[in-house]
Amino acid sequence: MNAAVWQLVQVxxxxxxxxxxxxxxxxxxxxxxxxxxxSPFQPYxxxxxxxxxxxVVAHSASWVFRAAPYVTFTAVWLAAAIxxxxxxxxxxxxxADLIALVALLGVAxxxxxxxxxxxxxxxGGLGASREMMIASLAEPAMLMxxxxxxxxxxxxxxAQIIAFILGGGVGIEVSMGLALAALVMVAIAENGRxxxxxxxxxxxxxxxxEAMVLEYSGRxxxxxxxxxxxxxxxxxxxxxAIFVPWGVAAPGGxxxxxxxxxxxxxxxxxxxxxxxxxxxxxxxxxxxxxYADFLGGAxxxxxxxxxxxxxxxxx
Amino acid sequence: MPITQLSYDMAHLIGxxxxxAGFQLLYQRRLFAVLNTFAFQALALAAAAAWQAHIQNAxxxxxxxxxxxxxxxxxxxxxxxxxVEKLGIHRTVETAMSIGWTMMAxxxxxxxxxxxxxxxxxxxxALTRESLALAMSVVLLxxxxxxxxxxxxxxxxxxxxxxxGLILAAVSAKGMPLVVEISIAFSVLVAMTLFGIFFFRIRxxxxxxxxxxxxxxRGDRQ
Numbered sequence: 001m002n003a004a005v006w007q008l009v010q011v012x013x014x015x016x017x018x019x020x021x022x023x024x025x026x027x028x029x030x031x032x033x034x035x036x037x038x039s040p041f042q043p044y045x046x047x048x049x050x051x052x053x054x055x056v057v058a059h060s061a062s063w064v065f066r067a068a069p070y071v072t073f074t075a076v077w078l079a080a081a082i083x084x085x086x087x088x089x090x091x092x093x094x095x096a097d098l099i100a101l102v103a104l105l106g107v108a109x110x111x112x113x114x115x116x117x118x119x120x121x122x123x124g125g126l127g128a129s130r131e132m133m134i135a136s137l138a139e140p141a142m143l144m145x146x147x148x149x150x151x152x153x154x155x156x157x158x159a160q161i162i163a164f165i166l167g168g169g170v171g172i173e174v175s176m177g178l179a180l181a182a183l184v185m186v187a188i189a190e191n192g193r194x195x196x197x198x199x200x201x202x203x204x205x206x207x208x209x210e211a212m213v214l215e216y217s218g219r220x221x222x223x224x225x226x227x228x229x230x231x232x233x234x235x236x237x238x239x240x241a242i243f244v245p246w247g248v249a250a251p252g253g254x255x256x257x258x259x260x261x262x263x264x265x266x267x268x269x270x271x272x273x274x275x276x277x278x279x280x281x282x283x284x285x286x287x288x289x290x291y292a293d294f295l296g297g298a299x300x301x302x303x304x305x306x307x308x309x310x311x312x313x314x315x
Numbered sequence: 316m317p318i319t320q321l322s323y324d325m326a327h328l329i330g331x332x333x334x335x336a337g338f339q340l341l342y343q344r345r346l347f348a349v350l351n352t353f354a355f356q357a358l359a360l361a362a363a364a365a366w367q368a369h370i371q372n373a374x375x376x377x378x379x380x381x382x383x384x385x386x387x388x389x390x391x392x393x394x395x396x397x398x399v400e401k402l403g404i405h406r407t408v409e410t411a412m413s414i415g416w417t418m419m420a421x422x423x424x425x426x427x428x429x430x431x432x433x434x435x436x437x438x439x440x441a442l443t444r445e446s447l448a449l450a451m452s453v454v455l456l457x458x459x460x461x462x463x464x465x466x467x468x469x470x471x472x473x474x475x476x477x478x479x480g481l482i483l484a485a486v487s488a489k490g491m492p493l494v495v496e497i498s499i500a501f502s503v504l505v506a507m508t509l510f511g512i513f514f515f516r517i518r519x520x521x522x523x524x525x526x527x528x529x530x531x532x533r534g535d536r537q
Contacts (some may be wrong), residue, residue, distance in 0.1 A: 173324065261406040311444055
């Protein structure tokens with residue numbers, strides 16, 4: 001019974017909180033830039049405004065263009081809903097699996113890229129091609145992280161990984177540190193944050209994600225932007241849940257424990273969002289041709305994490 | 316303090332930080348960034364030595380940590396900074412291989428050092444093995460840095476990074492006498508002074524620190 005309730009809470013929580021997290025990152029960045037900045041709640045207002053507006057669709061657009069926002073948002077939403085953010089006691093916990101997660105995000109990316117190419121503008125195609133390049137580099141790294149985590153804990157299900165870590169199954173492990181670094185790099189690339197992509201730009205030469213959704217308006221745009229916000233929340237929840245699992249309630253726990261887990265999740269998300277804002281302020285965007293070095297570095301870190309497991313005999 | 320699993324884990328984590336700094340050295344493209352990364356690596360090394368002193372109850376290792384902190388994290392990077400500015404060197408690092416390939420070679424070297432360490436230390440505890448593998452990887456990455464960089468300053472940084480790996484191995488093993496570490500530290504300082512003089516001489520003569528330009532002066536290549 002509880003499991004179903006918590007699952008429902010989780011499903012709506014990730015959507016409800018994600019504009020606030022995105023707004024908070026923007027707020028931190030504008031404050032660090034010396035601007036007053038919009039309120040952290042601004043993304044809610046933006047989304048509301050977009051939902052009120054008429055959706056304009058180009059003449060050359062096919063059904064793919066109209067379907068893509070719904071498919072993308074649903075895939076990302078589902079992916080975010082299966083991460084045990086505040087309790088591992090959820091109905092979908094057995095289905096949650098890091099590899100399934102990668103696949104769901106892959107579906108979302110595939111549809112976004114299709115939509116980018118569908119209208120036939122040059123920007124959309126350019127954005128789609130870059131997005132695919134980043135994805136082809138980031139996904140192996142993400143899978144490498146998954147492998148090292150599953151070698152440590154013997155499972156690819158986040159709920160069981162969390163239970164394993166909370167049960168004291170793993171100490172301070174070199175491999176965990178390396179996997180964390182790799183996952184953070186992948187998260188930066190997948191969310192299109194600086195130094196890979198600038199989420200605030202509409203400059204032709206540098207934009208990746210924005211280029212693909214350039215043709216969208218109204219509710220379609222709201223869904224596309226919502227998918228981006230939920231994806232950011234998803235990665236923060238994933239990093240927070242696996243590498244800092246303290247506070248996450250276990251199955252059979254009381255309501256109080258789940259509330260503590262909820263508070264811990266919110267605290268972790270805001271710490272990570274603040275860190276992201278500070279990091280983005282300090283660093284410049286890198287050239288497109290250097291993506292391979294950056295994400296290759298993430299892949300190598302994941303590889304090293306796996307290699308070191310064999311030295312420390314943790315396997 | 317009794318040696319527990321946690322204290323070993325911490326030691327390995329700091330050792331891994333030194334190794335990561337070694338990888339970062341390979342990734343950097345600008346001279347000042349290389350120097351800053353080197354300073355960070357030396358800082359991590361000092362932390363590693365201090366932690367070993369703490370868990371082994373070996374006060375002399377604190378001296379090693381202090382030497383690493385003072386000489387390698389402060390004096391050497393500052394001196395090299397000053398040299399680079401004084402000489403007005405072109406600050407982009409020329410690499411002999413692309414960064415991606417260099418990083419891949421680096422991971423291969425880490426795998427190699429693990430393969431080397433595993434049979435040699437078959438009787439040792441897993442804990443010693445990990446530190447030894449880490450230290451050996453740092454040494455090999457330093458060598459790789461010396462091979463793949465064309466600029467004399469970054470080659471010297473590669474040499475110093477290699478030496479950081481040696482110190483890391485020395486502090487992880489129990490019972491390394493202090494005099495050895497002190498002599499290594501001073502020899503590095505002397506080496507840096509000599510390198511500095513050489514930089515001036517090379518540039519005076521050839522107007523560059525890019526060592527590939529010097530190859531035309533070699534006798535065997537007519």
